[in-house]
Amino acid sequence: MRHPLVMGNWKLNGSIHMVHELIAALRKEVSGVAGCDVAIAPPAVYLCQARHEIGGSRIALGAQDTGVNLSGAFTGETSAEMLKNVDVKYVIIGHSERRTYHKESDEFIAQKFGVLKELGLTPVLCIGETEAENEAGKTQEVCARQIDAVLNAHGAAAFKDAVIAYEPIWAIGTGKSATPAQAQAVHKFIRDHIAKKDAAIAEQVIIQYGGSVNDKNAAELFGQPDIDGALVGGASLKADAFAVIVKAAAEAKAKK
Numbered sequence: 001m002r003h004p005l006v007m008g009n010w011k012l013n014g015s016i017h018m019v020h021e022l023i024a025a026l027r028k029e030v031s032g033v034a035g036c037d038v039a040i041a042p043p044a045v046y047l048c049q050a051r052h053e054i055g056g057s058r059i060a061l062g063a064q065d066t067g068v069n070l071s072g073a074f075t076g077e078t079s080a081e082m083l084k085n086v087d088v089k090y091v092i093i094g095h096s097e098r099r100t101y102h103k104e105s106d107e108f109i110a111q112k113f114g115v116l117k118e119l120g121l122t123p124v125l126c127i128g129e130t131e132a133e134n135e136a137g138k139t140q141e142v143c144a145r146q147i148d149a150v151l152n153a154h155g156a157a158a159f160k161d162a163v164i165a166y167e168p169i170w171a172i173g174t175g176k177s178a179t180p181a182q183a184q185a186v187h188k189f190i191r192d193h194i195a196k197k198d199a200a201i202a203e204q205v206i207i208q209y210g211g212s213v214n215d216k217n218a219a220e221l222f223g224q225p226d227i228d229g230a231l232v233g234g235a236s237l238k239a240d241a242f243a244v245i246v247k248a249a250a251e252a253k254a255k256k
């Protein structure tokens with residue numbers, strides 16, 4: 001049985017004060033919730049502080065991206081080895097904001113996936129279609145292409161203990177979430193696509209939904225059989241809303 005993962009992607013938000021306040025509030029809100037994994041991904045510059053502040057709690061540390069090189073003359077980069085060194089467990093890769101603003105290709109993202117797996121870190125591979133692709137009926141084609149880049153480079157076994165986040169780009173930060181039925185259909189497609197290579201790997205892979213998840217719509221999304229938690233943007237910056245989402249995932253898991 002899969003264990004849902006609710007992860008907060010803080011994106012480019014935070015300060016020393018905010019990291020302190022938000023984690024203190026989160027620790028109180030989610031300490032008693034069982035049956036769901038919880039993680040936060042603050043900006044890289046605050047990872048050490050966050051590591052200290054979540055110490056001894058059930059909140060795991062995530063990062064928002066990684067470089068592909070482990071060390072050397074790569075000014076401005078953060079390596080997966082450094083992330084591991086500060087106890088990061090989950091690393092988001094291929095977020096649409098990086099695909100769009102930093103022109104990251106499917107192959108480059110697959111390379112990051114391989115680096116993370118080699119170091120024992122958990123990739124959170126973001127995939128998803130634009131609004132135009134959605135309207136053109138290309139959702140499955142786009143998701144398959146983004147998954148295939150990893151399958152072709154590393155094989156289906158690379159998805160053991162990995163996380164996929166289906167984040168339709170038209171739903172990110174828009175307040176317009178996919179409906180539970182829409183998301184479920186794509187999640188099932190993704191799982192079936194991997195199952196064509198390896199059914200056991202497909203069955204255990206965590207597939208999160210992301211895109212305008214909030215305290216109101218989370219429970220219904222998590223009620224779907226192939227939705228295993230969420231990657232949360234805006235609502236992860238508010239401890240009370242994030243806690244409601246975590247609790248909804250735990251309750252949905254108990255019913256599955």
Ligand code: 13P
Pocket residue numbers: 009095167171172173174175210211212213231232233234235
């Ligand atoms: P929002 O929850 O703000 O729509 O962001 C989703 C997201 O991009 C998480 O990675």
